Amino acid sequence: MWNKPFGYSEYIAIDAGLVITGLLLQITVGPIDWSLIAFPANIILLACFLAALATMFVLRRKFYFFRCLFNGKNAVVVLSFVAALTLVMGLIKQDGISLPLGFSKMLGAWWLVLPYVWLTVILGMTALTRTVPFHLRNIPFLLNHWGLFIALTGATLGNADVKELTMQTFPGKPEWRAVTNEGEVTELPLAIELKKFSIEEYPAKLMIIDNNTGNALPGKKPQFVSIDEKQGSIADWNIRVIQYLDYAAPMGLEGSVKFIGWGSDGATEAALVSTFNRKTGEHHKGWISCGSYLFPFQVLKLNKKLSLVMAEREPKKYSSAVKVYTKDMKIYEDTIQVNKPFAVKGWKIYQLDYDREKGRWSEMSTFKLVSDPWIPSVYAGIFMMLAGAIFLFVRKGPQT
């Protein structure tokens, strides 16, 4: 071993060495503390990294080891190691607590990250070999390799500068405090005032469930009847909606509950239904309701085993009309929806959640705020790879 030219054994030894080094670091120093490379450390690191790559490239004819960095077999080996280590991550639950040595939190494990860094080194060196001298025909190759290099580097170094916050807002009360993923409260340079939270839900669904297991019938292929269909059938049961109230409240005692129209906060959906079993001839009739934060749900017992229920309505669309106040006395207005975030002053505000207990009566709106200063570099890498991928299926050949 270690005779030139290097082969698979040598390259495997190098990568294995990185993994072992990583394990030793994990044992001695502990997991990676990504906050250590927050700005300006990440910029300095980037500069050093690029300088090192440039130096190794310029000196490649003098040092065999530098030439190895863009060797094809080396690429195969490092990609295999990265794939294998990621496979370990895919097979172990990343809950952060179960296993030692970083196995449950592999994104902070030296022995995963060092091979990924090595991949980036080899990627950069390989890309350099076809950057200088520059030829147009190398463009697909460069897009693919530099694209991944830029995305990986930007994402890893930029990760320490990402701020993700959650903020709960209530109507008419501007909020400038938010909570980090670790539960710390922090103040923002902007204030968000929720003007109105709006939600549309899908029509309620009627289902027949087993009283003991709670499973919907029929076993393998659960069916439901949508309340707006007015009638349908599930298994042997015909179901008919006699009356539906979108805003209702219960009246009466256990055993003889009925619902009346009632429009105030907390009103529930209710339906008067009748069922007919085609096999046994049984008839049932009664009120069912999915309940709300004010009122309990109501089922229609069909027999000892089964009940007809109205499932809680699923959200179709929800959004928040907001006013954002910034420190330089500007006011911005917009409506934030899932998949339509609002960008302001370096922050992107996402519609995350609402008061699920209150459902359609929720006044509270939860936002996620993300600040990601390195995102332009990641986007650049992503778009380069997209372009490179298109070349892959236009050219379909080893030139790429």
Next chain:
Amino acid sequence: MWNYFILYAVIAAVLWTIGATASYKKAKPWLVYSSTVLGLTVFLLYIILMWKELGRPPMRTMGETRLWYSFFLPLAGLITYLRKKYRWVMGFGTLLAVVFICINIFKPEIHSKSLMPALQSPWFAPHVIVYMFSYALMGVAALTAIYILWKKKTDLSGCDDLVYLGLAFLTIGMLFGALWAKEAWGTYWAWDPKETWAAITWFTYLVYIHYRRIPNSSVQKSGILLIVAFIFLQVCWWGINYLPAAQNMSMHTYNLD
């Protein structure tokens, strides 16, 4: 709409089988193409009708994604046949398509799920369609690899073409996912089980491509690598729903309740 599935599926499958048999017997091209394309049209019609009935793209449940797989497989086989004239590739595509049709008939997860707000995005259809097409190409590549290993042949160039094309779509699908995630959740990559396995699959196909470029690389090892990569692909697609490590950890799991 699912009640009519077996009708459309059987018609399409019969047409595809005619086309595949014709290609195997080196029959006139018009028979191969027209039969297969007709089968594809029938199946596509079913998908479109289902799309209309649901009022949303049929991509939400496992059963619905299998529809696209069954559509793209014979298409991938046809494209490969057009370019490489392999006699068996359309048979493979049809066979795999029929397998997934049968799964939809015998183990359906058919209750229609309302589309949650997170999925109401223009990214939804492209992300899924591009991925399903890639999966189809990789499926044909894997079958080709098995065939070549079994018959001890030495020319894997057909696989290479399929994998380059498949990887292109796989990459685009993955990157569409990242761009969508940034718009929906604020993070382009969260290493949840689906994304982790997507990365594993992507890297494994990259290993294959780079290994194939080394002079004198082993055909046998390449073939096995391709099959392993396809297994990872299946894990990524639906295997994570059963993987202990992935339980309750992913936004991506198609609900099986």
